[in-house]
Amino acid sequence: MLELVPRAEPSRRMMWLSPVLALALTALCGALMFIGVGKAPVQGLYVLFVAPLSSLQGWAEIGVKMAPLLLCAIGLALCFRANVFNIGAEGQLVVGSIAASAFVLAFDDGLGGQGGWYMIALAILAGALGGAFWASIVAWLRDRFHANEILVSLMLVYVAELLLSYLVHGVMRDPDGFGFPQSRMFNDGFLLPILPGTRVHAGIILALLVALWAWLFLARLLAGFRLTVGGLAPLAARYAGFSSRRALWGCLLGSGALAGVAGACEVMGPIGQLTPSVSPGYGFAAIIVAFVGRLHPVGVIFASFIMALFYIGGELSQTRLGMPSAITGIFQGILLFSLLACDVLIHQRLRWRP
Amino acid sequence: MDALAPLIAAALMAGTPLMLAALGLLVNEKSGVINLGSEGMMLVAAALGFAVAVESGSTWVGFAAGALAGAIMAAGFAWLVVWLSANQIACGLALSIFGVGVSASIGLPYVGATLKAASWAIPGLSEIPFLGRALFQQHPLVYTAIVLALALSWFLYRTRAGLILRAVGESPESAHALGYPVRRIRLAALLFGGACCGLAGAFMSLVYTPMWVENMVAGRGWIALALTPFATWRPMRVLVGAYLFGGITILTFHMQALGVPIASQLLSMLPYLATILVLVLISRNVDWIRINMPASLGRVFIPNR
Numbered sequence: 001m002l003e004l005v006p007r008a009e010p011s012r013r014m015m016w017l018s019p020v021l022a023l024a025l026t027a028l029c030g031a032l033m034f035i036g037v038g039k040a041p042v043q044g045l046y047v048l049f050v051a052p053l054s055s056l057q058g059w060a061e062i063g064v065k066m067a068p069l070l071l072c073a074i075g076l077a078l079c080f081r082a083n084v085f086n087i088g089a090e091g092q093l094v095v096g097s098i099a100a101s102a103f104v105l106a107f108d109d110g111l112g113g114q115g116g117w118y119m120i121a122l123a124i125l126a127g128a129l130g131g132a133f134w135a136s137i138v139a140w141l142r143d144r145f146h147a148n149e150i151l152v153s154l155m156l157v158y159v160a161e162l163l164l165s166y167l168v169h170g171v172m173r174d175p176d177g178f179g180f181p182q183s184r185m186f187n188d189g190f191l192l193p194i195l196p197g198t199r200v201h202a203g204i205i206l207a208l209l210v211a212l213w214a215w216l217f218l219a220r221l222l223a224g225f226r227l228t229v230g231g232l233a234p235l236a237a238r239y240a241g242f243s244s245r246r247a248l249w250g251c252l253l254g255s256g257a258l259a260g261v262a263g264a265c266e267v268m269g270p271i272g273q274l275t276p277s278v279s280p281g282y283g284f285a286a287i288i289v290a291f292v293g294r295l296h297p298v299g300v301i302f303a304s305f306i307m308a309l310f311y312i313g314g315e316l317s318q319t320r321l322g323m324p325s326a327i328t329g330i331f332q333g334i335l336l337f338s339l340l341a342c343d344v345l346i347h348q349r350l351r352w353r354p
Numbered sequence: 355m356d357a358l359a360p361l362i363a364a365a366l367m368a369g370t371p372l373m374l375a376a377l378g379l380l381v382n383e384k385s386g387v388i389n390l391g392s393e394g395m396m397l398v399a400a401a402l403g404f405a406v407a408v409e410s411g412s413t414w415v416g417f418a419a420g421a422l423a424g425a426i427m428a429a430g431f432a433w434l435v436v437w438l439s440a441n442q443i444a445c446g447l448a449l450s451i452f453g454v455g456v457s458a459s460i461g462l463p464y465v466g467a468t469l470k471a472a473s474w475a476i477p478g479l480s481e482i483p484f485l486g487r488a489l490f491q492q493h494p495l496v497y498t499a500i501v502l503a504l505a506l507s508w509f510l511y512r513t514r515a516g517l518i519l520r521a522v523g524e525s526p527e528s529a530h531a532l533g534y535p536v537r538r539i540r541l542a543a544l545l546f547g548g549a550c551c552g553l554a555g556a557f558m559s560l561v562y563t564p565m566w567v568e569n570m571v572a573g574r575g576w577i578a579l580a581l582t583p584f585a586t587w588r589p590m591r592v593l594v595g596a597y598l599f600g601g602i603t604i605l606t607f608h609m610q611a612l613g614v615p616i617a618s619q620l621l622s623m624l625p626y627l628a629t630i631l632v633l634v635l636i637s638r639n640v641d642w643i644r645i646n647m648p649a650s651l652g653r654v655f656i657p658n659r
Contacts, residue, residue, distance in 0.1 A: 004438075006656075085443055141630070146637040150390070150443070151580050155626040158573050162626075166619035284451055291444055324462045326568075329455020333394075336448035337430075340440040 004348040014346045019292055019299070021345075022338035023306065029334045039321055047320050048313035048331070058312060060198035064270055065308035067203035068093065068262035068279065072286035073304055074207075074214045075255025077295040081218075082247045083231040086138060088153025089259040090283025091160035092131040096260025097267045098164055098172075099130025101183060101274035104267075105172065108187040115189020123190065124206075124264045131260020132253045134160060139252040143245055149252075157283070168276050183274035192269045203265030208301070210258060215297040227251060259283060280311070281329070288336045307332065359487035361604055366489070366496055367562060369600025371396070371554040373499045375578035376585070376592045377506055378550025383582055384510065385543035386523040386650035390446025391431055393575030394453020395424040395548055396555030401461035403556030404566040408467050417495070417556045424552020425545045427453070432544040436537050439654045454569065461566040469564050493561045495553070499593075502550075506589040519543060523648035526655040536655060551575065573626065580629045584636055586646040595632075602628050 027045060034044035052058040072089045079086040103126035108115060134156060141147040165181070174184035192201040218224040230237040230247045237244065266278050289307050293300030314328030375392055382389050399420035407416025431449055434440040479490040510516040519539060521529045526536045558574070559566050577599060585591035606621040614621075637643060 087447060141634055145634045146640055146643075147630070147633040148580075148583075148637065151576060151633055152630055154576050155573070155580075155629050158626045159623050162619040162623050166617050169619070170617065281454075284454075287447055288451065324459045326455045326458030326462070329451060330459065331455075333448055333452025333455055336444070337434070337452065340434055340445055340448065341438055344438040344440060 001353055002350050003353050004344065005351045006348050007346075010346050011349070014342075015294070018342040018346060019294065019303070019339060021342045022292070022335060025338035025342070026331060026335045029338070030331060033330070037323070039323075044317065044321060044323075047317045048327075049309065051316055051320075052309055052312040057198065060195065060200040061312050062305065062308045063198075063200035063204045065282075065311045066304050067201070067207045067269070068266055068282040069286055069289050069307050070207040070211060070301065070304040071203070071262035071265070072255075072259045072283055073289035073293065073300045074210050074297060075251075075258035076286050076290040077293065077297065077300050078214065078218075078227065079251045079255045080290055081231045081295050082227045082251045083234070084142075084248055084251050085150045086135065086153050086252055086255055087150055087287055088135070088138065088157045088283070089255065089286050090279060090281065091153070091157035092134045092256040092259035093263040093266075093279050093283045094157075094160040094164050095134040095263070096127035096131035097263030097274065097278045098167060099133075099260065100124065100127035100264030101172065101186075101267050102126070104186050104190045105183060105274075108190045115187060119190060120192060120268065123268060124261055127260040127264025128257040129260065131263065132257040134260075135252045135256025136249075138256075139249050142252075143248055164274075164278070165276050168274055172274055174273075181276050185273045186268065190268060191272060192265060194269070199270050201265065201269035203262075203269050206261070206265070207304075210261075211297045211301050218297065223250070259286075285311075285332055288332050291336060292339055306335075310335075356484070356487075359484055361608060362488040363491065364607075365597060365601040365604045366492060367600070368603045369597040370493075370496045370499050371557045371562060372574055372578050372581060372599050373503065373593055373596035374495075374554035374557065375551045375575060376581040376596060377499070377502055377589060378547035378554075379578055380582050380585070380587055380589060380592060381506065381519070381543050381550075382547035383651055384523045384587060384648055385519055385540045386526060386648050386653065386655070387432075387435060387540055387544060388442050388446065388652050389428065389431060389449070389544065389547060390443060390579065391427065391449025391453065392446075392551050392578055393571060393573065394450035394457075395427045395551040396558065396571045396575045397453045397457035397569070398427060398460070399423045399552035399555030400559035400571060401457035401464075401566055403552075404467075404469075404559040404564075405460055405464050407469060407560055408464055413469065413472070413560045416560050417553060420556025420560075421549040421552040424548040424550070424555065426548070428544045428548025428551075429541070431548075432541045435654075436540045436544070439656055442652050442654075450575070458568050461568065464566045465568070467565070469560065471564070493557075495557055495561065499596075503589045503593040510589065520648070523650055526650050526653075530655075530657050536657060551578075554578070577625065577629050580633055583643060583647070584632050586636075586642070587648065599625060599628065 031041035031045055034041040052062060076089055100123045103123045138149050138153045141152050142149045168181045172183045173181060192203060194201045226242040227247050230242055230244055263278060267274055285307050289300060289303045293303035310328050310331050314325055317323040317327055318325045375396060379392055402423045403416040403420030406419035407413045427449060431445055434445045435442045474491060474493055476490045480486040518534055522536050522539050530536045558571055581592055581595045584595045602625050606624045609621055610618050
């Protein structure tokens with residue numbers, strides 16, 4: 001019988017191999033699922049994983065999905081490293097999109113001139129502040145009252161979505177929009193620059209820069225070191241005089257701001273207005289991205305690429321194979337499960353015992 | 355006064371799925387495992403239970419399918435966290451995200467389908483003028499949930515098996531040293547919790563709404579997770595908490611119907627805001643939680659040979 005035996009020390013090779021193994025397992029589960037619903041498995045996997053990469057348009061669409069995923073996941077990776085389980089990035093993203101939209105709607109009516117890069121930058125800043133504000137509620141309740149951050153941040157997702165619905169049905173609704181619950185379209189001077197001919201916008205460059213900064217922060221700065229130690233060994237961190245309160249506030253405000261930037265980029269990028277559904281669950285998918293990326297900025301870049309691929313592949317399999325679009329969520333869940341199961345092999349190894 | 359009876363009846367009904375799920379999670383947590391997958395298990399059970407009920411024509415078969423779906427998902431979770439010692443928080447989140455996708459796929463062909471409405475009444479008691487309408491015209495599962503709460507408080511605090519379950523949650527090392535199979539006991543607790551969450555989800559789609567809409571559980575799985583610390587891990591307090599939240603939910607509906615000049619979206623925030631408020635109130639006193647929380651909650655246990 002196969003049994004698990006603890007390793008003397010964690011295997012570095014498995015640290016890198018485990019996400020690859022998990023991806024292979026996910027593909028295997030996907031093939032079985034396609035067989036189960038009576039579709040050709042090879043064709044199904046091709047549509048899901050390869051077809052999106054076969055055209056420039058597909059790559060551009062992956063960039064569109066990757067930007068919000070990467071922005072949210074970098075923030076979450078910092079949080080999870082510090083053992084702060086902020087799982088409400090979706091809500092912080094929504095509030096960020098509301099704040100950025102409010103700024104744009106206030107200034108693109110002539111007050112802010114023709115717009116331009118500084119107005120765009122200010123709108124993104126507004127989004128960051130909105131997201132950080134929403135996360136600060138979580139930080140305050142945790143810091144002051146020890147309320148569990150998982151449940152509080154999650155409840156605030158529902159509150160944020162209802163707030164968005166309230167606003168687009170009320171004060172932020174387009175008066176000339178025939179009563180549709182959405183704001184008016186933003187003026188061109190307030191939209192993010194895009195690559196001509198595609199929908200991919202400057203948000204992806206911003207996201208990659210943030211990932212680079214996060215890598216420097218964790219690898220080279222004392223604050224990043226403090227954060228990591230606080231998560232890995234809370235007692236050692238306390239002995240060294242690292243403040244756990246500062247880590248809590250810092251990583252929640254940071255990840256909230258990044259999720260808010262993601263929301264701002266969505267409304268000023270591919271959507272171009274405030275609608276009742278600004279995100280198809282980017283904030284939740286980012287949790288998986290952060291784990292699959294090993295909570296490491298470089299890993300998170302790869303993971304967000306794969307997750308964006310799932311989104312585009314899911315859309316393609318809906319149009320080409322008639323699968324429900326929710327297939328994306330199933331694959332996301334399976335990927336995280338497989339990873340968590342494969343991660344067992346980092347600290348343990350398999351041994352055959354007759 | 356007579357207008358109040360349907361409100362009480364509706365509050366009891368709204369509180370029932372919360373209570374069923376929270377009681378299951380309570381047993382999980384008493385054994386030392388926290389399962390954040392409740393929302394996902396409820397969603398899958400709601401979709402599958404509804405689909406099976408529509409196909410078979412019997413809601414009872416639907417309930418069985420829902421409970422089974424919850425238990426199967428919990429079994430997968432148990433294998434990951436109890437045998438492979440994976441992170442409980444991450445696995446639970448994965449289960450919830452997975453459940454959202456799976457339930458949407460299962461439920462897609464059944465959006466818009468309807469079930470034959472059934473009415474229930476306890477003969478005799480339901481004829482009582484006010485109380486009959488308020489308390490005795492409910493679906494049998496509403497009473498089952500109450501009986502379950504009573505049975506669990508008896509099981510946990512009055513039986514030997516309950517004592518062993520609590521011992522596993524407080525100190526798995528000691529329970530293991532005494533020769534109790536910690537992992538199998540935790541598996542049993544998780545299966546029970548999964549089946550309870552499954553029943554709760556099936557109740558949502560078969561009785562409460564009764565129809566399938568994507569994401570219809572709407573955070574009740576998470577609210578149920580907040581109910582266990584609120585109840586300081588006591589079954590009868592879970593009952594009180596669940597009906598309290600059921601009452602809040604019905605109150606928001608009723609205020610909309612009465613035409614209170616507050617936007618429906620703002621009123622709908624109430625249950626979520628109430629959950630946060632409750633969490634803040636109970637978490638304020640750190641010692642209070644520490645005394646009542648199962649000591650090994652969320653910790654990995656690897657038995658030594």
